[in-house]
Every structure is written in structure tokens, then in C-alpha cells.
Amino acid sequence: MWLRASCELMFDIAVPCPFILMLRPRSGAQQWISLEEYRLQPSVPVSEFTDDYGNLCQRLMAPPGTFSIHTTAEVMTADQLDEAPGAPFIEVQNLPESVLVYLLPSRFCECDRFGDMALDITRGCLLGYDQVKTIENWLRDHISYQPGTSTVPVSAIEVNQRQFGVCRDLAHLGIALCRALSIPARMVVGYLHGLEPMDLHAWFEAFVGGRWYAFDATQSGIKAGYISIGYGRDAADVAIYTQFGPSVLPTQQTISVQRL
């Protein structure tokens, strides 16, 4: 499936303001980026780097006035998210080094507090993929998906208490539950074709059976059209923009994903 995704951010900057951005999707396991565009208005110097999770990040100083960022990508993405019922749990000693970091607790995924709950939810499951699928289903049944209800990220503990949340919140709780079972899990932010209302999206991936699989408790019908932009331990690592100094919110944020 070929998709064209774009994200336009517009800010009203009072004083020069440092930004770290993460807006450039990269080709990966289930997607191929054939065109990628990134326009800044006004044009300013940008320093690009790859972070510890492999994301391409941009550092820049936004100048006072209206500052806009427009990105577009043309992406071939999988026709169907891979599924693998029965894919086995991988013992810690056999995991690739690069995934070990995704076993640790992180800002919004306090897996060190979810041991009993994760065992309860997945009792009787085959270890591995089936545990994660059960967690995804549990999230869908128990945490009400309410787009637009949170502005600042809250953590898995808080999500579990309030029992509702945005896509990011459901992903955080899913990740915390997986890690509590020694299953590496990570956050993904990106685009989703057909998402209602259209916005940037977040879901999670778990490492079972020797590779990463995607899970999204916010959707039941949609099984395709995902474009990954960034990976991280949780939302702290994969903010589309991290802005320093006095808080600046976008005056406009426009997302679109179209089928080509």
C-alpha cells in the first residue's frame, strides 16, 4: 500500500527557542520511504543527528515570529500488519543486545510496578506473542480510548487509575505490562491511514519470536496503513518536537494521510 503522509506544524515564537524535532520517517522492517520532504519557513540552519534508538532528529533554533515546519513522505507500507500467534517468548539471555534497553522501566512505563497485574491478565497464555495479544485485548476492553483528552503525557500508573486515555496512554500501559513479563516493548509514533480523527498516532511493539511485532489497542478494524516515524522507550523519547525554554504550543497542526 502506497501512502502519502504529511505533517504541518506552525508556531508563534516570541523569543528564539531551541527545538529538537523527530519528523523524518526512515525505511524499516515494514515500510519503504521513497520520497521525503522537509521544509522550514523561514529557513534556518539545522543540525541532524541519529539518537540512541536510531531516529533521525533535527536540532534548530526557531526564530521569533511565525515558524512553520512542513514534512511529507511517500511510503510503501505493509498491506497487513504481521501477526504471529504462538511466536515464543525469548529468554533474556538469548535476546539481541539492542533490545535489552526495552526491558527497563522508563518515564511513562513503570513496569517495575506491574508484575502482578501483568501475570493476572496473561494467566494461562502461551508465553510470547499470545501474552502480548492478550494485553492488547485487555487494554481495548478496560481502558477507554478517548482521542484528544490529554495534552501532557501521563504514565502507565496514572492511565491504569483513570481507565481512559489517548493512543499514547494505551501504548504506555501496554508497554509497561509487557516489560513486567520480561518482554521487550517499545513505543512507536507515526501516521495511521484512516485514523479518526486524523492526527499523529502512537502504538507499541513487542519483541517476541525473534522480531518486533506491532500492537495497537486503539483500533480493532484497521490492520494496515501504519507509518512509523520514531521509536523509543516511551513518549519521552519520541516526542515529535521537544522544545526548550518557556512553553510554546503549535498554533496549527495539520496531519494528512492519503492513499496513492
Added chain:
Amino acid sequence: MWLRASCELMFDIAVPCPFILMLRPRSGAQQWISLEEYRLQPSVPVSEFTDDYGNLCQRLMAPPGTFSIHTTAEVMTADQLDEAPGAPFIEVQNLPESVLVYLLPSRFCECDRFGDMALDITRGCLLGYDQVKTIENWLRDHISYQPGTSTVPVSAIEVNQRQFGVCRDLAHLGIALCRALSIPARMVVGYLHGLEPMDLHAWFEAFVGGRWYAFDATQSGIKAGYISIGYGRDAADVAIYTQFGPSVLPTQQTISVQRL
């Protein structure tokens, strides 16, 4: 100052248990490791890797029975921790890439919630080193240092509420406050000569004036004798041992640091 530090951990293992250890200090800015010893009893295969923070980690399966780890290091460490009153704050856009990760919130350092408090504490300070020194002093005055009072790590928010803690707790709050001011800050675990009671220790470092400086709110008289073992965002990254599966606690943990 030449020091000889050692750490002995003894476990009683019921079922084979995967461990990730972080016990090998490495030469660095203010220390030189001239001898380093690492004995396992019984001897088992170990796979060593360097994590994202540059720490040398060991992965192994502890076999059932008594399992002990004995490490020793001979280290030349600085006669005096470096201090630098007046060292300036470095703007985000001028920070080295490798320190950017230490600006983000992490499991036990929810800096995204400490903006106002950090500004309050450091009001009137010269930006940079002096802000961090003021935070260190504030911690010493407001958070009671009580060794041995906590077994599982708690986060900066919790520490700030209960107003007492172990070395790790004071470090977490210090780090959260620094990051809230856009000052990169990281956790250090290691040894401290003269620590009472003797144990592994934790403190924090902040990046100001173009380099890392150490801060330790738990001590007022001691200014030297620090040996770093591991660095990370917070205690989640620098656990001396991370153990997976049913919890196993050391039956014995013996630390010693002697002057040579």
C-alpha cells in the same frame, strides 16, 4: 589517591536465573583503573556488552545453588572533586549530541513536573554550575539523607513528597530539578571511600561549562574518594544487577573501599 574497592554479592538461586550485571568500573575523566578483577563462583559463561551509556555490562544465567560474584578494582581517583563556580549554562543548541539524552525525563526523574520548583529553588542564581550547586545545597537542607530506608527505587516526585531518602533518592530529585532547567544531568553509581555505613553509593553529575561535574547532596565534608562504576539516566539504567524472573535478593553484599 589510590583506592582498592571491592564488591561481593552472594545469591541463593532456586531456578536458573538471567542476570545483567554492571560491576566493572572503567577509566574515565577523573579515574584510572589499573587493576580490575571479576570472579564468578561457580564459573559460568558470560556475554559482555557495552550499553547505550558506555557501561560495560555482563549477561549470564545464574545456576541453581549458591552463586557469588566478587569484583575488585584498583583505581587512581581525583584528590578533589572538580568544582567550577560560575561555569556557564550551555544552550541546548550548543550541547554535544551525546548529552542530549540526559535532558529527557526518565523513570525516576520526572523533570517534566519540576519546572516551577526548579525555578523557585534557583531564583537569582547565575545560570549553570551555580544553579546546580544551589540545588545540591537545597537537597542537603530539605531532603533528609537516611541510608537503608528504601529497598526499591522511588521517583523524584515521591522523594519530594516524603522528604527523606537514600543516596539514590537524593540523586533522582537533583537530576529532575537540573533537567527541568534544561541542564543535562545523569546518575552515577559507584564507590565512595569513607562512606558511613559502607555500601555502594549514588550521586549525580550535571553538564555545565562544557563538561560533567559531580554533585553529592548526601555528603558535606567528603570531597574525594569517588569511584564511578556506571552512568545512566537514573537508577533504572544503572542497576548493579538486574535480575529477571522471580525475585532473588542477595543473601550477602559486602562492599569495601580502602586507601592503598
Added chain:
Amino acid sequence: MWLRASCELMFDIAVPCPFILMLRPRSGAQQWISLEEYRLQPSVPVSEFTDDYGNLCQRLMAPPGTFSIHTTAEVMTADQLDEAPGAPFIEVQNLPESVLVYLLPSRFCECDRFGDMALDITRGCLLGYDQVKTIENWLRDHISYQPGTSTVPVSAIEVNQRQFGVCRDLAHLGIALCRALSIPARMVVGYLHGLEPMDLHAWFEAFVGGRWYAFDATQSGIKAGYISIGYGRDAADVAIYTQFGPSVLPTQQTISVQRL
């Protein structure tokens, strides 16, 4: 200066053939990539990775038949290559770790054999930038630039013997001479606006005065319009395509660089 550069490669593949490609320019010190396009015909799965030098590489299996790769980039590049007469030599102990690898001899830059010659050429120069500039001038005077005269890369020793070469050859000799003086030097491949005849181009960079500066002994008038695609120790690291198995040459290779 805004440029639009494109590279089209066409191959006639007999048996399935693994390729590693390096065709995606990245934003960097003196360039900003605002649009980047990469089309394969037929479409095949691609696995992308970042190599040790920071280059974005693509791994794929070219299927039998006509296989074409078309890439385009829109780039803002410096109006003038930076120059810095007098920029000092940096002592080895003060170099950033990341540039140390560029002091070592490599496949096509046998700097271990050029010590005396490098000293001869640069006798009397201020250490640092001026040495490299003198080397660049020496190359322009002594090694005849003859585009199209070589198909397989030859090494600095061979270039120095035959006294002529393509852009890559002059760069190799320049790099070998710099490294022989303990000045880190690296190969760059990329595009050059106004190059005659139009083709992919190669030049070199030397690390003096705390940063990389570009040098190009093949040009005297042109001082701008450079777009970097890849960096490496020498041509072995920055092949636009590395192909494995029985040799396959492009049936067509079209390069264009236009001012926008």
C-alpha cells in the same frame, strides 16, 4: 544556493544480485536536504542501515532483468566553501574520538608510506590548515586531473607513480599526505554543480582548527555547489554501490545538478 541533484543508475541483472547502496545525502555541516526521493524499478524490499561513518546505506537484492535506481535531492548548500588560513593543527591527544579513525591508513590511502613526502611538500608551512592547502595546491600542480581515465580505484601510491587520475585518485593522494602529518582526513563523494563533464564527484576533507574543511584539487575556479552524499576513509567505504557476486556494471548512469 539551492540545488536539485539526481542520479539514475540502470543495471542489466542476469542472476539475483545483492547490492549495498549509498545514495541518500543527509543534512550536515554545510548542507540541508529539504527533499529526498528514491525510486526503485521494479520495487524490491530494502533494508536501510547507518554505517560506521554515519552514512545511510541500503541493502537489497536486485532481481534479474532491468533494474533501475533513481534518486533526487533538493539541497541548500553553502554559497562558499569555508576556508580558514591559519587554522591550527590539533594534537592527537586533543582530537575528538570520532575523528581518530581518519588518522589510520586505509585501502587506498597508504599514509604509512608518505611520511617523508608529506614533510617535503609542506616544509615551512604553518601547521594545520596551511599544510592541507599546500597539499591541495601541490596535487593541482603535480597530478594531472583526467576525468574518465580509470574504472577501478587505484591507491595513493599508484596515483603518485602515474601522476594523473580521476577526482577520486587526487583525493586519495591528498588524504594519504594529510594523514602522514597526523592530520585526520576523509573521503567525500557527492555532487558538484557545474562539474565538467557532469558525473558523481569526490573530494576530501581535513580536520584542522577543530572542524572539517573541504579541499578539492580538481577544481580551481569552483568554490561552491558541493553536495556530500557519503563520508569514509577512502573510496572503499563510500562506493555509491557495492555489488557482490559476478560483476555487474551500470548500463546507464545519469547525473544532473541544477540550480533552483
Added chain:
Amino acid sequence: MWLRASCELMFDIAVPCPFILMLRPRSGAQQWISLEEYRLQPSVPVSEFTDDYGNLCQRLMAPPGTFSIHTTAEVMTADQLDEAPGAPFIEVQNLPESVLVYLLPSRFCECDRFGDMALDITRGCLLGYDQVKTIENWLRDHISYQPGTSTVPVSAIEVNQRQFGVCRDLAHLGIALCRALSIPARMVVGYLHGLEPMDLHAWFEAFVGGRWYAFDATQSGIKAGYISIGYGRDAADVAIYTQFGPSVLPTQQTISVQRL
């Protein structure tokens, strides 16, 4: 097999001289370092870093006068080098990313010039391990191993011409031949118990059947007692010491390897 290996280097330094050293073995696939000692006389500041190949390197300025380095390691090493006749060739597209660099030509291993010769030598072999074993045997039969005959490294082309060489030379030619067959191959320097005359040693590893295997054309009887210190593309990457400025040779170099 437990071994105690040590290396003592002594230099007579005229003017302050920057060194990069690589003398600390690390635990790995077939070895475990239980004790590691590193003494400098006189004591000077050392900056340690990990290079692109995972080697722990030390950077320091040797002061004028006698300068000595003494390292010791206690190592458990395999009782028998692993062998795997029949282990298959891994197609380029299926190799782990981290081994791709070992397919490229390097300073002393001009694999780009050995395609026909490598095919000739291995004609009829099963692809993979058996090809490498055949190359090892061919080296043993055709290149006379003559310890002490070379001071500066020469390249595979030169070794192939002169038909004799030190351990490093045989390894270089072996590596070049493997890479010419698209088999990743790398240089190892280290210790060998029982080596006659005792010295530092070099051999090579090839990646077949999904992992690295060691090959040493200089030995026929010895199958154990290997301790790896450093890995790299060739001798340029794994010099035990790289010294910058006017050449300084060790006035004394003492190696010993004893069984514990």
C-alpha cells in the same frame, strides 16, 4: 583452560609523544577475563575509548624519559578452537549489519584484487567454512611462516609476491582471499599459549554459518590457548600501539603466557 598473559613495553621517549594503545583484552565469545591489570610508569592521565570495532583503546601522552606499560590478564579461554566443517556461506543480504564492514577492502587486505585467485584456490569447495579452511591450508602450504622477518606491515599483495611472512602477513592474505569470496573476515591480535618464539600473535576470523570462526595458518598442532586482544579490518586497525610524531620503537617488549 586458564591462562595468565602479560605484555611489557618499554620506550625511551625524547619528546612528549601521543600514543593510542590497545592492550586490554575483553571478555567475548570464547574467552572470559577474570583479572586485568594495566600499569604505567610513570603514571600519566589516560583517556579510554571504545573504537568502531569494539576495542577498548587508551590515549595518552608519553612523557620524556623511560616510559613503560605493563599489562596482565587472567583469562579462561576455550579448550579447543571451535571448528565447523560444512557451516554454510551466508548471503550478503542475510549478514548482520555489524559484519558488513569486514567485506570491504582495507589497507593491508586488497580483496578487490584477489577475486580470481580466491576462486582458484577454493574451486570445488562447499561454500562457507570449507572455503576458509581450504584458504588456511593453502596459506600454510604456500606462504612460508617466518617469525621476525618484517617490521612494518606489508599488504596481502606484497605477501603473495614474496611468499613468506610473519603471522600478520599470513592473516592479511587469508583475509583478502575470504573477502574476495564475499565472506566477512577480520584480523585478530592477541596472545597464543605455546607460541614459539613467544611474542604477540595475529590470526584471522571468518564469518560463516552465522558466527565468527578463528583460523591460524601459522600453526598446525596448536588448537587452543588463544587470547584475543583486538579486532579490526587489518593490522592498521589493531596496532597494539599507534604512536604519532617522530618514530619511537620499544626498547624492550616482553610477552609471556602461562597456564594457571
